[in-house]
Amino acid sequence: MDRVNESDLEWTETDRGDTRFRRKQLAEAAGGERIGCSLYELPAESRSWPYHYHTGNEEAIYVLSGTGVLRHDEGDHDLRAGEYVALPTGEAGAHRVVNDSEEPLRYLVVSTMREPDVTVYPDAGAIGVFAGSPPGGREERTVEGFFEREDAREYWDLH
Numbered sequence: 001m002d003r004v005n006e007s008d009l010e011w012t013e014t015d016r017g018d019t020r021f022r023r024k025q026l027a028e029a030a031g032g033e034r035i036g037c038s039l040y041e042l043p044a045e046s047r048s049w050p051y052h053y054h055t056g057n058e059e060a061i062y063v064l065s066g067t068g069v070l071r072h073d074e075g076d077h078d079l080r081a082g083e084y085v086a087l088p089t090g091e092a093g094a095h096r097v098v099n100d101s102e103e104p105l106r107y108l109v110v111s112t113m114r115e116p117d118v119t120v121y122p123d124a125g126a127i128g129v130f131a132g133s134p135p136g137g138r139e140e141r142t143v144e145g146f147f148e149r150e151d152a153r154e155y156w157d158l159h
Contacts, residue, residue, distance in 0.1 A: 002030045002031035003030050004026060004029040004030045006024050006026060006039055009024045009025075009026070009029055010024075011023065011024060011041070012024070012025075018046075018047050019046075019047055019048065019049060019050060020042070020043060020046040020047065021040050021041065021042045021043075021046060021047075021048055022040070022041040022043075023038050023039065023040050023041075024038060024039040025037075025038050025136070026038060026039055026108075027113075028136075028137075028138065032113075033113065034112065034113050034114075035110065035111070035112065035113060036109075036110065036111040036112075036113045036134075036136045036137075037108060037109070037110045037111075038108070038109050038136070039064075039106065039107075039108055040097070040106065040107055040108070040109060041104050041105070041106045042066075042068065042097060042098075042099035042104065042105040042106075043099065043104055044099060044101060044102045044103060044104065045099065045100065045101075045102075046098075046099050047096060047097070047098050047099070048096055048097040048098075049096065050096065050121055050123065050124065051071055051094060051095070051096040051121065051122060051123050052094065052095070052096070052119050052120060052121045052122075053073075053087075053089070053090060053091055053092075053093045053094040053095070053119070053120050053122075054089055054093065054111075054117055054118075054119050054120075054135065055089055055090065055117060055118040055119070055120065056089060056112075056114045056115070056116060056117035056118065056134075057089065057111050057112045057113070057114050057117050057134060057135065058086070058087060058088055058089055058093065058111065058112050059087040059093065059095075059109055059110065059111040059112075060084065060085060060086050060087060060109070060110045060111070061079075061083075061084070061085045061087065061095075061097065061107050061108070061109055062083070062084045062085075062107060062108045062110070063079050063080060063081050063082065063083045063084075063105070063106075063107045064081060064106040064107055064108065065081050065104075065105070065106045066080075066081065066099065066101060066103050066104055066105035066106055066107075067079060067080045067081075067099075067100075067101050067103075067105065068097055068098055068099040068100060068101060068105040069097075069098045069100055070085060070095060070096075070097055070098075071095060071096040071097075071098060072085075072094065072095055073091055073092055073093075073094040073095075079097070079105070079107075091120075091122075094120075094122060111135075111136060112134075113134045113136065113137060114134055115130055115131055115132065115133060115134040115137070116129070116130060116131035116132075116143070117129075117130045117134055117135055118130075119135055125148060125149050125150060126146055126147060126148055126149060127146070127147055127149055128144075128145070128146045128147075129143060129144065129145050129146075129147070130143070130144055131143040131144070132144075
């Protein structure tokens, strides 16, 4: 059994456009392979990953402290400490976390670590394809890319 204390891990930081957060990959540090778990901290007035859903991986959010908003396929929902949100595969699991408060928002994201996975970004009209290592995984991928959905072609047009 491997274990880790989050205080022993360094934060990784993402700051791109309106996406800004800190993250500690707990499951990876403890040797997890099929279940991912990351601690996220969103500073005041910031957002997590762009609005998306996975076709091959379920995710869940558990709020540790602070308040915010979950953008979801059913609309916006307030988040507060103690809440758990299950995010199934497909459109019904589309999400983005927004910290609309003046205090940090801390939460855990737990996910299955299946590959291959296709991640859909409805606002951008794009998809991400991951094989060889799931989203959130750090192993070398055999296939990875992001594509505009409007660039889709028919199978027989490829030959």
